[in-house]
Amino acid sequence: MTQSIDAQEREKQKRRAILASYLGTTLEYYDFLLYGIAAALVFPKIFFVTLDPFAATLSSFATFAVGYFARPLGAIVFGHYGDRIGRKNVLVVTLVMMGVASTLIGLLPTYAQVGVLAPVLLVLLRLMQGIAMGGEWGGATLMSMEHAKPKGRGLAVSLVSAGGPTGAVLGTLVMTPFSLLPSEQFLSWGWRVPFLISALLMVVGLLIRVRVTETPEYEAARKAQAAKGGPKAIPLVTVLRYNKGQILSGVLGGLAPLSFSTFAAAFLLNYAVESGHTRTSALLAMTVANFFNIFTLPMFGALSDRVGRRPLMLTGAIAGIVLIWPIFLLVQQPSFGALLLAMVLAMPVIQALMGGVFNTWISEKFAADVRYSGIALTFQIASTLGAGLSPLIAAALLAASGGKHPEWVAIYFGGICVVSAIAYWLGNERFDKELATHTVEDDAPAAVPSGHQESRKQMA
Template sequence: MIPSAVQTPASRSAEAAHRRNGRLALVSSYIGSSLEMYDFLLYGTAASLVFPSLFFAGVDPAVAVALSFVTLAAGYVARPVGGIVFGHFGDRLGRKKMLVVTMGMMGAVSILVGLLPTAAQIGIAAPIALVTLRIVQGIAMGGEWAGATLMSMEHSKPERRGLGASIAVSGGPSGAVLATLVLGAFALLPEEDFMAWGWRVPFLLSLVLLAVGLFLRIRVKESPDFEKARSSEPEHRGIPLVQVLRRYPTEVALSVVGGLAPLFMQSLLATFALGYAVQVGHGRSDALLMLTIANAVHIFTIPAAAMLSDKLGRRNVMVAGAVLGVAGIWPMFALIDSGSTWLMLLGFIIGNPLVQALMYGPMGAWIGEMFSTKTRYTGLSLSYQLATTLGAGFAPLIANALVQADGGSTTLLAAFFGLLCVISALAFFLAKDRKATED
């Protein structure tokens, strides 16, 4: 870089434009991740509170809840497909183009869910349409997370890539805060109004996030890492997925295993825990408010954990989160069971802002640094989405089954999550702790 004392007006202008584009990339990635979690949490909450009676009417209530969670899982099963498809074209054509497509798809699906007729109106076509939309949304989300994370990470300095990647990641709890605030407001409606139309409005309001996000994404420039890689080798050789599986099988496996515990916790608190809190006696509005406060704290602890990983190493911070998860899951459920609203909040804070953030905050950079620029979108997408499908996609079903098998107790569920933390910690420990990857 030219020293500031001898910089020309042209070089200063170019540097200023580079900084502006970097900030724009961070903001657009942040909003995209916010929209992703907003849509996810709306769907997850509706799957717990609304969909069983509106789309799966006429069956046993417990079966209806299980079927509703199956539709949630269907989207997760579709995510690896989206990760592979968008990862392929993201490595071939660029991150920006894919992110515009994924955001448009996610927003459109959310709006259509808000307009979807119920089973009482169109019969069996209603749950079929719901599952179809969820699969389309899952495909879009499969490409969104990795692309947004890479745009933030690749616009950051090498020594701050953990923090850069986490800006996109922190959009998750931001979207959760927004979703729970909106849901909380409409949950105050009389039950009949909420079930008739109130649950639809939050889905339709995603149009606002979609419009802002697309405006920013169209303006942002391509990742400098991608442009550099493309200029050094204009013609891509081979299929990115084949290259990833051939060159990085161990990295993919460790990434998937490492993601199991933090993603299970993320899904557990976003879906199952809300319904569980209501089941043990908390008011729906109180539970939503406490979850909102915990998610607001989570916005800041994710980048804080990532900053620590930039200084102390990804492995050290993520292993610490896994250890805390083994110890913290028991008091988390005990606090939710206590009957106290404020103790419930403390339980939620243990779950996401502490345990999950320590493992999840550095995760985007931890996985991304394992792959070369030419295969990074595919490698990150494939690894993360497989981990999401296995760790988060079936979390509500697993949690529901374990609690039912244990007679309503969370002992088996807590033990299961503790085991996941041990398994993920082994992956964190075995993976090479890299601050950058050579192409």
């Protein structure tokens, strides 16, 4: 009877953990989507008005990238505390930081009102967003994965990942009615309202998150550390000492799925408008594609629990190499159907094949005692190099060609897919293995399960 009650309680906590993490990811990508749209359509015209259109767009996307450069700092700080004091406590802090920063962006004065102070404040709030998001992702992923059974890790994590397109759909649905306003009203106040709604999402997420218990795997790792007299090294130091191969593999593997996330949400949106599509039709196509992504991400995550992570990610990378130029050709067509097909290929097909599995893949590389630090650092480095820089580099390549050679951008994204495909091919599979609770230490090398110790010798 007691075992039955315990099993029911564990299942309830698992569902609550997934929901709490899902809502946090929804808020993160809601804010991300809003910022991507605003960076493409609004910020060049109200924060960088003294620059020519190309330079203003580049500057706007540069502020977009700033948040990604701040993410590794958030990963280091919150990863450390997530491994030392628990996943739950850190996740409460990161959620509040994200919500507050996004709400304040909606209250910013423009360049016309306060001059250069306006873009400075925008950058500072974007930094705050980035630091919070650097810690949020790792904790949300681990809350779900470490509450799940070994054969259900892929599905549990991918359900959290589905919060990404959910937030994007929500953000687009909220932003679209305001985008229909006359341009002067949209640029004056219409774009601000969706950012202010972040406060409501933050409150809902907090109400659920504070009721979640700590993960069983973290508790087991903490007890193991206590039995040995407590942790002997800073988690980040341990990760950098023993998991260099896992970090390198994860960073290279993350370039493609993370680049494709911002390729569609930021660059492709702007390119569609520049190619003659209306702002409304471009947002609608992206919304429909993200809606499909809500379902394809967990579908591929569940499939990875059966066939492994690597086959799906390799398929996604190869699809990216083959389809990136056809996506550009489709966007250049005047029909909405062609634009929609391009968005669907980019997100619920290519990105979902990799993104629906990638988060679990890198989480399985690290032992529980340093897992938060390990995956947060790995993901945020990849996110900075991939998602953060890709819209800026793509815009710069297009600007350098005078807007006449989008194939330069296609080659760039295709090359990223090649790099990630190599990382997937060389990486190890752990989808069907028990994960280690603690990392090898100098005074206790035998304490690590053989599979984990062996992984130190391979690119995993």
